[in-house]
Amino acid sequence: MSARESFPRLLLAEWTKLRSVRRWVITLLGAAVLTIGLSYLAASGSRTNINEHAEFVGGPHGDPVADAFYFVHQQVTGDTTLTVRVASLTTEPFRRDVSMGSDRMTRLEDRSPFAQPAAGIMIKDGTRPGSSYASVMLTATQGVHLQWDFDADGRGSASSGARWLRLVRSGATITGYESADGAGWQKIGTATPKNLPSTVEIGFYVSSPATVYTSRGGGNSSVGEQPTSARAAFDNVRLGSGGTWRGEAIGGEDRLGEKGGVRGGGQVTEADGAYTVVGTGKVGPRPPDDDMVEIALVGVVAGLMALIAIGVLYATSEYRRGMIRTTFAATPRRGRVLAAKAIVLGTTSFLVGLAGAVGAFVLAIPVLRTHGFTPPGFPRPSLLDGPVLRALLLTAAFMAGVAVVGLAMGLLLRHSAAAITITVVLVLGPLIIGMILPGSSPRWLMYTTLAGGMATQRAKPPTITLAEPWALIGPWAGAGAVAAWVAVTLGLAWWQLRRRDA
Structure with a gap:
């Protein structure tokens, strides 16, 4: 055998x-x-009871999202093009450890492009938190990105300095561009938001996600957030409609899962066609960890x-x-x-x-x-x-x-x-x-x-x-x-x- x-x-x-x-x-x-x-x-x-919280935000695909930022915007109808120059973006320094109550908590690292302070331009289905959008932004540490509907991300250059950004709407398609000098443009990619009606809000914005701190051990875990803010300078703002810009804090309370919270807010000042915008909050996915x-x-x-x-x-x-x-x-x-x-x-x-x-x-x-x-x-x-x-x-x-x-x-x-x-x-x-x-x-x-x-x-x-x-x-x-x-x-x-x- x-x-x-x-x-x-x-x-x-x-x-x-x-x-x-x-x-x-x-x-x-x-x-x-x-x-x-x-x-x-x-x-x-x-x-x-996560869905019972009044401030809970659902995105266009039905998933939980964060949608809080400071938006300087105006209403436009049909195809349009917005161009701006992000002259600078500065962020708050973070602390590695903080004390919250009796817990010593450690900063939670999140390297997602949705978790970075950012300054950019956005087109959005109104100002309701969770509505469809597309944006082109300069992030604090990960260069230029094209993002839409809270989960789609396209990477542009790794530039961290001043950057020209352009967003072009043609029907249901949004195309993002970037430039170092405002003359030679590079295409980042195209976006197709799920729900983008003919009349939308368009403008420039600043976001700065809260720093998340966590502590676990002894059979328990806790999570807390510290609000952060970012400041950006915008100039060379060009939009064909020539309407009036108005600033607005989008989103009420931004939070992680069922724990902690950070109040959205910000401000805008204008001088000789240049805008300084301070914003806080996050734009991106926010699923619970459970x-x-x-x-x-x-x-x-x-x-x-x-x-x-x-x-x-x-x-x-x-x-x-x-x-x-x-x-x-x-x-x-x-x-x-x-x-x-x-x-x-x-x-x-x-x-x-x-x-x-x-x-x-x-x-x-x-x-x-x-x-x-x-x-x-x-x-x-x-x-x-x-x-x-x-x-x-x-x-x-x-x-x-x-x-x-x-x-x-x-x-x-x-x-x-x-x-x-x-x-x-x-x-x-x-x-x-x-x-x-x-x-x-x-x-x-x-x-x-x-x-x-x-x-x-x-x-x-x-x-x-x-x-x-x-x-x-x-x-x-x-x-x-x-x-x-x-x-x-x-x-x-x-x-x-x-x-x-x-």
Whole structure:
């Protein structure tokens, strides 16, 4: 019998061992049930009132946005062209740390082009916060950008000095240009805002997002904001309609998620056709950091405990009953036996984990929607959404990886209770420690332990604003940490199998 023929038979033999023990099959089914049940209970206890805040702003696509700035504008109808020169842009210095109440808080770095102080020109569907717009702006640190509808961004030059800007409307298309001298123009790109009627507001503006400070640790997290302002000088303002410019603070209260706030405002002064504008506030996306998918999958922790037990017992039971000698007599190459066990257990655990994750998502999401997790703050997630599908598949892979680590621990220790305890501690210990440690210090703990695999449940990007430590890293980093543990523990188990008697 060749090696290629024997390995499928070895897989079949290992699968027969796994499914023939009734209590193991029941425990595998229980892992899925525990995942679904705990997720449902967690969803039942989770609530938010983010959409009930009067100052909450929804954008043209229904997503939560920030739309606060100082706008010097006038009304125009039809196609138009606005040209200005941003002669200067100055911003407030920021502080790295601040004290808010009893908390020492650290500045949250946000390198998004939507989070930069900016001075530029804008065309907008009226002055209602959240309405469609397109703008060309000079940012404080990231050069020139063309942005529209709070989520689309086109990069221009990296210039940080004085810059000429031009915005041209032709029907539904907005084109942005920039120039160093007002003579030679470079096209930045084109924008197609969702809702831009014939009559719009057009003008120049200044924005300066609040500085966000955060503190986490001890099982809690807090977020606060300090308002900032920027000052810009505009000259060579050219608009064909020749109307009267008027200044207005757009937006009322600008805030992050459900915490903190900064009052929008500013002013404009004019002298000999040159304008000095002071503004505050942010124009850009502002989704809450809370993740519906993560909340819906929190029951994975319970399912993991059952899979760890199965993984360990799948290894130790043969030693306890003396069946391992028969297995090695039939297949002397012990590495092949280990590979077959890992493949059978990993595949089975992945399917069980996927069933539990999908079931938890399907049951928990409707419950969350009845508890305030609704648009615009929380768009409805779908099983076919890329981030959701990724979270479900990686979560199942995480559960399978932990089960295989349990298998390796069982082979290394040959003692069920010890192997189960150690594997459980490897998952839960870093989670508990990470909840207690302050700031971003638990990040490396998540990068290097099985607990990092909890990050696979998140559909949103990493953040430091939440209490759970796994939110500090991305899902692929968490999956990588688990994969490393699988490789190392299986390698050690293979080494032990080769050097020790059965």
